[in-house]
Amino acid sequence: MNHLLSEGIKATPPSFVRGILQAASDPGVISFAGGLPNPISFPQEELLKSMERIVKTYGSNVFQYSITAGLPELRQYIADRYNRIYGMSLTIDNILITTGSQQALDLIGKVLLNKGDGIIVEKPTYLAAIQAFSMQQPVFYPVALTEDGLDLEQLEKALQNPVKFIYTIPDFQNPTGLTYSAENRKHISEILKGRDIVLIEDDPYGELRFDGERLPYIGAGKLPGSILLGTFSKTVTPGMRMGFIISENTELLKYISIAKEASDLHTNIFSQYLIWDYLEHNDLDVHIAKIKTLYQRQAQAMMNAMDKYFPPTVQYTKPHGGMFLWVTLPDGVSAMSLFPRALEKKVAFVPGDPFYIGIENANTMRLNYTNADCETIEEGIRRLGGELQSFLNRTQHP
Amino acid sequence: MNHLLSEGIKATPPSFVRGILQAASDPGVISFAGGLPNPISFPQEELLKSMERIVKTYGSNVFQYSITAGLPELRQYIADRYNRIYGMSLTIDNILITTGSQQALDLIGKVLLNKGDGIIVEKPTYLAAIQAFSMQQPVFYPVALTEDGLDLEQLEKALQNPVKFIYTIPDFQNPTGLTYSAENRKHISEILKGRDIVLIEDDPYGELRFDGERLPYIGAGKLPGSILLGTFSKTVTPGMRMGFIISENTELLKYISIAKEASDLHTNIFSQYLIWDYLEHNDLDVHIAKIKTLYQRQAQAMMNAMDKYFPPTVQYTKPHGGMFLWVTLPDGVSAMSLFPRALEKKVAFVPGDPFYIGIENANTMRLNYTNADCETIEEGIRRLGGELQSFLNRTQHP
Numbered sequence: 001m002n003h004l005l006s007e008g009i010k011a012t013p014p015s016f017v018r019g020i021l022q023a024a025s026d027p028g029v030i031s032f033a034g035g036l037p038n039p040i041s042f043p044q045e046e047l048l049k050s051m052e053r054i055v056k057t058y059g060s061n062v063f064q065y066s067i068t069a070g071l072p073e074l075r076q077y078i079a080d081r082y083n084r085i086y087g088m089s090l091t092i093d094n095i096l097i098t099t100g101s102q103q104a105l106d107l108i109g110k111v112l113l114n115k116g117d118g119i120i121v122e123k124p125t126y127l128a129a130i131q132a133f134s135m136q137q138p139v140f141y142p143v144a145l146t147e148d149g150l151d152l153e154q155l156e157k158a159l160q161n162p163v164k165f166i167y168t169i170p171d172f173q174n175p176t177g178l179t180y181s182a183e184n185r186k187h188i189s190e191i192l193k194g195r196d197i198v199l200i201e202d203d204p205y206g207e208l209r210f211d212g213e214r215l216p217y218i219g220a221g222k223l224p225g226s227i228l229l230g231t232f233s234k235t236v237t238p239g240m241r242m243g244f245i246i247s248e249n250t251e252l253l254k255y256i257s258i259a260k261e262a263s264d265l266h267t268n269i270f271s272q273y274l275i276w277d278y279l280e281h282n283d284l285d286v287h288i289a290k291i292k293t294l295y296q297r298q299a300q301a302m303m304n305a306m307d308k309y310f311p312p313t314v315q316y317t318k319p320h321g322g323m324f325l326w327v328t329l330p331d332g333v334s335a336m337s338l339f340p341r342a343l344e345k346k347v348a349f350v351p352g353d354p355f356y357i358g359i360e361n362a363n364t365m366r367l368n369y370t371n372a373d374c375e376t377i378e379e380g381i382r383r384l385g386g387e388l389q390s391f392l393n394r395t396q397h398p
Numbered sequence: 399m400n401h402l403l404s405e406g407i408k409a410t411p412p413s414f415v416r417g418i419l420q421a422a423s424d425p426g427v428i429s430f431a432g433g434l435p436n437p438i439s440f441p442q443e444e445l446l447k448s449m450e451r452i453v454k455t456y457g458s459n460v461f462q463y464s465i466t467a468g469l470p471e472l473r474q475y476i477a478d479r480y481n482r483i484y485g486m487s488l489t490i491d492n493i494l495i496t497t498g499s500q501q502a503l504d505l506i507g508k509v510l511l512n513k514g515d516g517i518i519v520e521k522p523t524y525l526a527a528i529q530a531f532s533m534q535q536p537v538f539y540p541v542a543l544t545e546d547g548l549d550l551e552q553l554e555k556a557l558q559n560p561v562k563f564i565y566t567i568p569d570f571q572n573p574t575g576l577t578y579s580a581e582n583r584k585h586i587s588e589i590l591k592g593r594d595i596v597l598i599e600d601d602p603y604g605e606l607r608f609d610g611e612r613l614p615y616i617g618a619g620k621l622p623g624s625i626l627l628g629t630f631s632k633t634v635t636p637g638m639r640m641g642f643i644i645s646e647n648t649e650l651l652k653y654i655s656i657a658k659e660a661s662d663l664h665t666n667i668f669s670q671y672l673i674w675d676y677l678e679h680n681d682l683d684v685h686i687a688k689i690k691t692l693y694q695r696q697a698q699a700m701m702n703a704m705d706k707y708f709p710p711t712v713q714y715t716k717p718h719g720g721m722f723l724w725v726t727l728p729d730g731v732s733a734m735s736l737f738p739r740a741l742e743k744k745v746a747f748v749p750g751d752p753f754y755i756g757i758e759n760a761n762t763m764r765l766n767y768t769n770a771d772c773e774t775i776e777e778g779i780r781r782l783g784g785e786l787q788s789f790l791n792r793t794q795h796p
């Protein structure tokens with residue numbers, strides 16, 4: 001078998017998180033490992049009404065083959081929304097519907113990367129982006145992510161290598177929950193200006209800000225080569241795999257569209273009609289406000305519990321939105337080694353390792369707070385804190 | 399821009415057919431160019447009932463993230479159906495749900511192909527398979543497709559090259575409408591036995607046989623390395639992009655699953671529940687019988703009209719099922735050159751070129767008969783026949 005496999009698939013790590021989710025699926029386990037939106041974010045009743053309406057109104061069109069770029073009406077809604085909120089001047093030609101944001105990552109890798117090409121990523125970064133890009137066997141140049149955003153010195157140094165693109169998640173980053181400051185965004189934009197490098201801003205969580213003001217994008221609407229990724233996974237439904245690529249570079253979008261056609265012809269057209277109809281007949285901002293209120297409460301419950309139950313040498317990020325926070329253990333303490341012990345105590349998280357390129361036994365872990373109620377969060381953090389305390393005692397004073 | 403692009407995307411032809419469909423979208427044009435199932439094949443009322451049922455019964459599960467391999471219940475239905483009809487012994491571990499069959503082609507290319515690897519394809523073959531595989535820059539070894547199936551001499555010769563897989567469409571092939579004979583299948587199976595080569599049987603149309611008896615698969619259930627591709631696009635709805643991979647090689651499926659996860663995490667779970675619920679509550683065979691009756695009538699209408707209106711030097715295949723037939727013009731006559739003239743007469747088809755590797759001005763064309771009523775088919779063939787006659791007069795007696 002092995003000799004039949006491509007180098008690309010051999011270079012692609014199987015998702016670590018899937019394995020962990022399996023381990024954490026025991027109903028007795030309190031899992032902070034997943035990345036599931038709270039079901040409150042699925043407007044089930046309204047979606048059912050939209051289903052009935054689109055079948056009645058558009059008949060066979062919602063079941064037939066369709067065009068690769070995506071439903072024009074949905075692309076127009078997206079263009080209008082970004083134009084209104086961010087003062088952009090997008091048309092439907094700047095929007096391509098993708099089968100979730102994950103497909104956008106796959107398509108970008110296909111269109112831009114040859115084996116050995118350089119790409120800059122955050123350190124740590126989204127593990128499924130590592131997976132998608134790895135298929136093309138690039139050289140990763142990780143740049144440290146700080147409380148303010150990208151480490152600019154490291155960025156300038158990484159840019160001395162031949163690099164095709166920079167992959168960033170500026171708002172409520174996965175896995176850290178960190179947000180780039182306005183200052184940091186401006187600096188990055190200045191550093192990239194005039195360079196022939198594609199800036200990717202992956203923005204699945206931007207709508208979920210529950211603290212502070214929206215910040216401007218780094219490149220979207222400003223740097224001509226930049227790509228902005230969006231999704232309805234965190235605001236309407238992830239199960240329908242509905243994402244989108246926004247770019248002013250229509251030449252680049254044309255190639256991405258060819259890659260998409262070769263990949264799955266087009267995204268589920270029924271779901272495109274459905275999401276569009278839902279958006280036309282409901283106020284998305286009212287719906288999102290409910291999600292944000294809940295997530296803020298859950299994030300606060302987790303932070304309160306960590307202050308109460310975690311040893312003082314353990315640090316964590318304070319997210320202004322999104323779904324995750326990031327815990328840093330004392331130097332040299334492996335979150336991976338902690339994992340099986342925590343699981344015995346019926347609590348799960350994702351150890352930091354899979355979010356880095358080639359780092360093992362990192363002293364970090366990702367916690368998700370959106371898919372458990374506040375009492376469960378407190379109990380889970382209590383269990384984790386207890387195990388963490390005894391683990392630190394053992395590893396630090398052997 | 400160009401210097402940022404990957405070699406893979408530069409090697410991938412944009413779909414010719416999409417351009418043609420655009421040209422043929424003028425409402426006055428009778429188009430035999432598309433590959434659209436007839437809307438009769440979409441059980442709209444029943445699907446709407448299933449939507450209401452699954453939202454009521456499974457609630458947030460139909461909207462949430464899900465597992466990469468696909469809904470276990472749907473995979474079980476598929477396993478049961480193939481076990482029943484073909485005497486296979488599949489379990490759900492032999493089935494992976496894909497975002498349409500097109501994604502299966504993309505995933506297979508990703509998992510098996512390095513740049514320069516050899517693959518055997520039919521000559522002519524499905525153009526979007528050429529597109530999907532081209533992304534990996536393989537070397538294509540085309541083997542002529544005859545009335546009986548693959549040319550066995552050419553197959554043996556092609557197999558002298560280092561080859562990773564063979565891509566076939568044994569039933570009602572796209573584009574030719576040809577079906578491999580039982581004899582030809584047996585010979586291919588014998589030739590491949592013991593060789594370390596993956597046989598891909600792409601079977602989107604097999605359920606649509608309106609003439610003669612079902613024939614056994616070449617490799618599925620027999621050759622351990624073989625892959626069988628199926629889809630609900632031609633029997634329930636293409637718009638939801640719901641295909642599947644069947645293989646007894648669970649090791650290979652594991653790698654395909656990693657590639658799928660990196661590509662789009664999982665296929666639209668709402669649509670998986672929907673198709674499964676529809677299949678559980680309706681008799682698929684009764685539904686398919688209606689489609690077959692219609693397609694047989696349409697195919698016959700097209701053949702009758704061709705006998706009436708086409709010059710006698712023009713030949714065509716007589717399909718036993720599926721959606722297409724294949725027209726061969728006299729030697730040296732370019733169907734591509736005929737296309738703009740036919741379009742002026744308000745009739746469209748797909749010239750043969752994009753179905754070959756590196757052949758231009760082929761004397762062949764693909765006609766689709768499923769998406770127009772019999773009167774429209776007759777009128778379209780009348781127009782095409784007239785233009786064909788005068789085109790042949792001009793090109794053959796200049």
